[in-house]
Amino acid sequence: MTEKFTVDENRLKAVEDNYKSVKSRVEEAALKAGRNPADVRLMAVTKTVESVYINKVLDLGADLIGENRVQEYLGKKDELHLDNVEKHLIGHLQTNKVKQIVGEVDMIESVDSVKLATEINRVSKNKGLVTNILVEVNVGKEDSKSGIYIEQLEELLNEIALMSNIKVKGLMTIPPICDSEKEVSQYFSTMYQSFIDIRDKKIDNIDMEILSMGMSGDFEAAIANGSNIVRVGSSIFGARKYF
Ligand SMILES: *Cc1c(COP(=O)(O)O)cnc(C)c1O
Numbered sequence: 001m002t003e004k005f006t007v008d009e010n011r012l013k014a015v016e017d018n019y020k021s022v023k024s025r026v027e028e029a030a031l032k033a034g035r036n037p038a039d040v041r042l043m044a045v046t047k048t049v050e051s052v053y054i055n056k057v058l059d060l061g062a063d064l065i066g067e068n069r070v071q072e073y074l075g076k077k078d079e080l081h082l083d084n085v086e087k088h089l090i091g092h093l094q095t096n097k098v099k100q101i102v103g104e105v106d107m108i109e110s111v112d113s114v115k116l117a118t119e120i121n122r123v124s125k126n127k128g129l130v131t132n133i134l135v136e137v138n139v140g141k142e143d144s145k146s147g148i149y150i151e152q153l154e155e156l157l158n159e160i161a162l163m164s165n166i167k168v169k170g171l172m173t174i175p176p177i178c179d180s181e182k183e184v185s186q187y188f189s190t191m192y193q194s195f196i197d198i199r200d201k202k203i204d205n206i207d208m209e210i211l212s213m214g215m216s217g218d219f220e221a222a223i224a225n226g227s228n229i230v231r232v233g234s235s236i237f238g239a240r241k242y243f
Contacts, residue, residue, distance in 0.1 A: 007052050011238065018236045019044070019057045026230060029223040040223055043088065045215075045233030047072065048240045051079035057236060058085060066090040066109070066231050070097045074104065090172070090212075090231060092146045095119045103127050109134040109172040109212055112148045117160045124165035132169050134212055135160070137194070139187045140176035147173065150194055157198065161205040170210030171195055181221045188213055188225035195226065 027037040046054045047068040054065065058081040065080075067073035068091025077087075087105040095116055101108065102123045111117050111133045124131040135156060138147030148156055153171075160168055171194070175187035191213060199208035214222025214230035222230055234240060 005050060011053065012056055015053050015056050015237055016060065018238075019060055019062065022232055022235050026219065026223065029220040033224045035223070039228055041229045043090075043212075043229055043231045044236055045090065045231050046237070047091070047233065049233075049237045051076050053237055055079075055081045058082070064088065064229070067105075068092075070101045074100060077104070098123050102131055103129055107132040107134065107169065110136045110146065111160075112136045112138075112146050112156075114156065114159050117156075117163060117166060121163040121165045130165050130167050132167050133160075134170050134172040134210060135168060137171055137173045137191065139173045139191055142176055145174060150190065153194065154198065157203060157206055161203055168206045170208055170212065171198075172210075172212040174215070175213070175218070178218075181218070184218045185221045185225055188218075188222050188227065192226035 026042050030037040030040045043064045043066045044057050044062045045066045064086045066088045088107045088109050089105045090109045098119045120131050136147040138145045173191050178184040195211045211227050212229040213227045216232050216235035219230035
């Protein structure tokens with residue numbers, strides 16, 4: 001972001017309208033699924049978005065944001081209106097960045113290996129913290145995506161359960177891009193089934209409370225299939241520009 005930055009008033013207004021519209025679509029999807037709208041949280045995904053537009057949704061009452069990159073988040077957090085706002089890291093996390101992010105966010109949603117969990121646990125212990133995490137599942141077994149396969153989930157959870165400075169709060173996934181709502185719903189439904197199965201096993205130190213799934217293109221299908229955090233970026237902030 002080296003160019004001089006000017007606020008685009010039209011975009012600011014669009015972000016406001018988009019946020020309100022997505023918020024009501026989330027509520028309607030919950031009602032349609034016979035669920036309490038209060039049980040489904042809307043996360044504003046803020047990657048590549050300048051602070052002024054993020055603050056617009058925060059001022060409108062958004063209480064949960066998700067960032068992908070450690071550096072980007074640390075660079076803009078001081079400009080954000082973050083009082084009473086929950087911050088989650090949702091992007092792939094390298095072990096060498098763990099030191100910088102532990103203690104800066106309320107949850108790391110993208111834990112997908114014992115190695116990464118071990119490092120988060122070690123750093124959390126050094127800082128005197130317990131870090132809340134979600135385990136990321138690669139539900140479509142795509143090479144291009146992070147996350148562990150669903151078949152390996154329980155084994156990973158059993159190992160993380162032994163780590164005293166990590167608290168597992170649930171699961172996160174990004175399904176494959178699908179042509180139809182029906183197709184994507186099968187992935188969401190698989191995730192929900194697994195979420196319930198694990199919850200019912202009541203593993204020590206593992207809370208299955210959060211199922212984070214659904215993005216701009218598919219959040220209604222995710223809500224119909226039990227998601228309780230939908231992560232929405234472009235439908236709120238517009239198409240992303242990469243710098
Ligand atoms: C970018 C991103 C999102 C939001 O995607 P949109 O399609 O723009 O809503 C959600 N989750 C993760 C992990 C992301 O990286």
